[in-house]
Amino acid sequence: SQTIHQWPATLVQPVGSPLSLECTVEGTSNPNLYWYRQAAGRGLQLLFYSVGIGQISSEVPQNLSASRPQDRQFILSSKKLLLSDSGFYLCAWRSTGLNQPQHFGDGTRLSIL
Amino acid sequence: AQKITQTQPGMFVQEKEAVTLDCTYDTSDPSYGLFWYKQPSSGEMIFLIYQGSYDQQNATEGRYSLNFQKARKSANLVISASQLGDSAMYFCAMDGNNRLAFGKGNQVVVIP
Numbered sequence: 745s746q747t748i749h750q751w752p753a754t755l756v757q758p759v760g761s762p763l764s765l766e767c768t769v770e771g772t773s774n775p776n777l778y779w780y781r782q783a784a785g786r787g788l789q790l791l792f793y794s795v796g797i798g799q800i801s802s803e804v805p806q807n808l809s810a811s812r813p814q815d816r817q818f819i820l821s822s823k824k825l826l827l828s829d830s831g832f833y834l835c836a837w838r839s840t841g842l843n844q845p846q847h848f849g850d851g852t853r854l855s856i857l
Numbered sequence: 858a859q860k861i862t863q864t865q866p867g868m869f870v871q872e873k874e875a876v877t878l879d880c881t882y883d884t885s886d887p888s889y890g891l892f893w894y895k896q897p898s899s900g901e902m903i904f905l906i907y908q909g910s911y912d913q914q915n916a917t918e919g920r921y922s923l924n925f926q927k928a929r930k931s932a933n934l935v936i937s938a939s940q941l942g943d944s945a946m947y948f949c950a951m952d953g954n955n956r957l958a959f960g961k962g963n964q965v966v967v968i969p
Binding site for chain 1 (some may be wrong): 890902959
């Protein structure tokens with residue numbers, strides 16, 4: 745069966761520090777991969793998605809970036825974090841094909857101080 | 858572009874009763890998929906149920922069922938026999954262009 749791993753679960757970082765959140769998927773190949781951010785009490789905002797290695801689509805211009813160095817690995821990064829980067833970050837995967845559900849990792853709670 | 862609307866305020870529901878969560882959508886695509894997700898306070902997003910636009914029957918999955926009215930562009934989630942563990946945020950979503958468009962969610966609190 746397919747599983748998705750996302751880490752760390754919680755992270756506290758100072759303003760201006762770098763960021764690296766990692767997400768890996770097991771049990772499937774060539775998945776679509778997604779990074780979302782959720783502010784407290786709000787809906788999900790799609791940040792990036794990828795349909796293949798090295799292919800990244802950005803939905804919202806910001807100081808975050810994403811990379812997909814391997815088929816089942818998706819990384820969210822920043823060179824310098826802002827206070828506004830605080831939130832709950834969720835990684836998700838889905839199989840290619842029409843109308844497949846996305847399956848989410850457990851999320852990372854990021855607090856910027 | 859797809860748009861999902863969830864406008865209900867937070868809901869309290871008595872344990873063992875049914876609850877209906879409203880979702881309306883807008884799209885120009887002839888073929889689309891609709892999804893419901895549950896997000897408990899711990900944060901994970903749990904896939905509940907899927908409805909395809911060409912499906913002839915309303916989707917059901919255990920205690921979850923979807924009241925799909927295509928002409929009205931609505932896809933309401935019905936949770937039967939509510940349990941305390943059903944307390945969560947519920948998100949409606951629509952598939953399009955390799956991504957999901959999410960609504961803002963409905964808060965449900967089940968009371969004993």
